[in-house]
Amino acid sequence: MTGGEDFRRHCVAAVLLAAALMGLALLGYSGRDRLAEIAILVIFAMSLDLLVGFTGLVSLGHALFFGLGAYALAGLTTMAKIPPSLAMPLAILAAAIAAFLVGILAIRVRGVFFIMITLAFGQMGWAYFQRSRTFGGIGGISGVGQPDLGAIGLSLANPADMALIAIIAAALVYLGMARVTASPFGRMLVAVHQNESRARALGLPVQRYKLAAFTLAGAIAGLAGVLAAERTNFVSPDLLVWTVSGEVLIMVIVGGLGTLVGPALGAAVWVLLRDYLSAVTPYWMLAMGLFFVAVVLFADEGLYGLAARISRRSTRDA
Amino acid sequence: MLEARGLRKSFGALEVTRGVSLALPEGARHAVVGPNGSGKTTLFNLLTGELRPDEGRVLLDGRDVTALPPDARARAGLTRSFQKNNLFMGLTVRENLALALAIGERAGTVFWRRFERMPGLLARAEALGERVRLHEVLDFPVRSLPYGTQRQLEVGLALAIEPKVLLLDEPTAGMSAEETQAMTALIAGLPREIAVLVIEHDMEVVFEIAERVTVLDYGSILAEGTPQEVRATDAVRRRYLGERAG
Numbered sequence: 001m002t003g004g005e006d007f008r009r010h011c012v013a014a015v016l017l018a019a020a021l022m023g024l025a026l027l028g029y030s031g032r033d034r035l036a037e038i039a040i041l042v043i044f045a046m047s048l049d050l051l052v053g054f055t056g057l058v059s060l061g062h063a064l065f066f067g068l069g070a071y072a073l074a075g076l077t078t079m080a081k082i083p084p085s086l087a088m089p090l091a092i093l094a095a096a097i098a099a100f101l102v103g104i105l106a107i108r109v110r111g112v113f114f115i116m117i118t119l120a121f122g123q124m125g126w127a128y129f130q131r132s133r134t135f136g137g138i139g140g141i142s143g144v145g146q147p148d149l150g151a152i153g154l155s156l157a158n159p160a161d162m163a164l165i166a167i168i169a170a171a172l173v174y175l176g177m178a179r180v181t182a183s184p185f186g187r188m189l190v191a192v193h194q195n196e197s198r199a200r201a202l203g204l205p206v207q208r209y210k211l212a213a214f215t216l217a218g219a220i221a222g223l224a225g226v227l228a229a230e231r232t233n234f235v236s237p238d239l240l241v242w243t244v245s246g247e248v249l250i251m252v253i254v255g256g257l258g259t260l261v262g263p264a265l266g267a268a269v270w271v272l273l274r275d276y277l278s279a280v281t282p283y284w285m286l287a288m289g290l291f292f293v294a295v296v297l298f299a300d301e302g303l304y305g306l307a308a309r310i311s312r313r314s315t316r317d318a
Numbered sequence: 319m320l321e322a323r324g325l326r327k328s329f330g331a332l333e334v335t336r337g338v339s340l341a342l343p344e345g346a347r348h349a350v351v352g353p354n355g356s357g358k359t360t361l362f363n364l365l366t367g368e369l370r371p372d373e374g375r376v377l378l379d380g381r382d383v384t385a386l387p388p389d390a391r392a393r394a395g396l397t398r399s400f401q402k403n404n405l406f407m408g409l410t411v412r413e414n415l416a417l418a419l420a421i422g423e424r425a426g427t428v429f430w431r432r433f434e435r436m437p438g439l440l441a442r443a444e445a446l447g448e449r450v451r452l453h454e455v456l457d458f459p460v461r462s463l464p465y466g467t468q469r470q471l472e473v474g475l476a477l478a479i480e481p482k483v484l485l486l487d488e489p490t491a492g493m494s495a496e497e498t499q500a501m502t503a504l505i506a507g508l509p510r511e512i513a514v515l516v517i518e519h520d521m522e523v524v525f526e527i528a529e530r531v532t533v534l535d536y537g538s539i540l541a542e543g544t545p546q547e548v549r550a551t552d553a554v555r556r557r558y559l560g561e562r563a564g
Binding site: 179180182183184185186187188190191194195197198199200201202203204205206209 | 366368387389406409418421422424429431433
């Protein structure tokens with residue numbers, strides 16, 4: 001990707017970050033909680049973009065790793081009594097290992113079969129946690145342990161602090177992923193997406209790169225799950241149900257595939273539309289559906305592409 | 319350099335490759351000709367590993383690579399161009415060449431440096447672009463290029479990984495007369511260290527670049543020899559050259 005395109009993406013990301021920080025300063029209790037939710041979904045959506053947008057692997061089971069991160073943190077802190085500051089990286093590691101194992105099987109197939117196999121694994125995870133007595137069944141687990149951030153004057157029980165941490169995490173994940181996707185490793189993923197058979201004919205071990213992308217995406221989704229569990233203090237099978245995977249896929253597509261900042265935008269728009277439309281009309285999903293169709297039909301590269309076009313036009317006019 | 323021994327391949331009841339053996343020494347200039355459906359592309363797919371033979375072996379540099387997938391064979395020095403353009407369509411010519419170079423150099427393990435800042439990568443992409451006469455369209459998206467120009471990139475990508483053995487599947491297919499001439503010159507000018515096996519329909523091109531010719535017919539070898547010998551073979555005149563001449 002060209003430097004100019006990168007610059008434009010960073011600009012949109014900076015605007016999003018500024019808006020988030022402004023919201024943090026101005027909003028009340030529930031607004032800040034919503035900000036935290038958005039920041040967590042931003043991380044989740046960007047992790048899926050690595051798979052769908054960059055590598056061309058459309059997963060419909062990404063919520064599995066989001067949920068596993070959350071459940072691992074809940075289990076480790078409430079049952080194993082492991083200190084939260086240690087349990088958080090362990091939970092991310094657990095999500096990464098699960099993604100590695102699922103990935104080994106899933107990347108053997110392509111296209112619609114890949115979609116179906118990821119969906120199947122996602123539903124298996126959901127079915128397990130729904131029935132598991134150890135993990136509280138449908139009721140889930142509450143009282144997830146929170147790390148003691150008193151030393152830096154923060155507490156995750158406070159939505160403002162939770163939102164701040166989540167926003168910082170989202171910004172760091174964005175910077176890290178922007179860096180990795182612009183690296184030779186990231187370009188190999190794009191090569192796989194653009195033309196798998198040619199990449200293979202040139203000597204690229206395609207399967208290894210797919211597995212690396214799947215594992216990395218799973219780990220980052222696990223981080224999002226860990227933060228989600230910290231935000232609500234509670235985990236339940238609802239985190240893993242397949243509609244969660246579907247919603248995050250919509251955020252990525254509506255936002256703009258393979259742009260990182262697009263899916264971030266998509267996540268923010270999703271939460272805001274959901275909350276404001278549902279207050280206005282019980283048919284809010286219908287409106288959301290129409291919005292989705294319009295974006296897919298008319299906005300090349302999704303909301304990000306739309307924003308980029310508008311900014312190009314306004315800079316030209318100025 | 320590359321050797322095939324007794325390759326057989328069937329698709330259902332149809333035997334497409336019937337005991338084909340082939341030897342390409344270092345620096346070979348070898349052409350495979352034959353009518354449509356004679357099994358030329360299947361032979362290529364067996365050699366590159368896209369297909370597994372039912373019988374027979376493929377040796378690269380004396381090493382048995384029959385069980386290796388295409389990417390492993392490419393890392394061992396064998397690559398191909400495709401009959402239908404098989405490029406990174408959404409990217410520019412420069413990006414295509416740089417990607418192929420990076421794959422050849424196994425640069426994908428680098429996570430933390432920008433792709434464009436890999437030392438010398440873009441300069442080498444440019445040099446390669448010049449070599450395959452694409453220097454004027456380096457920053458054009460591949461999708462926007464005419465077919466013949468895309469064919470040049472098809473060969474350029476294969477050259478990027480500095481293969482020991484290069485298989486070219488109908489490199490001049492669909493090209494104009496001038497484009498064909500330029501492509502023939504490009505192939506004729508390839509370094510002698512590379513062994514080249516080319517599938518080609520245009521007999522003029524074959525006689526210009528090939529030092530040995532294998533004629534395939536219904537999946538088996540009808541004749542093999544120098545272009546002159548093959549041209550003189552009765553069976554070939556009847557089956558293949560004859561069809562064209564009259």
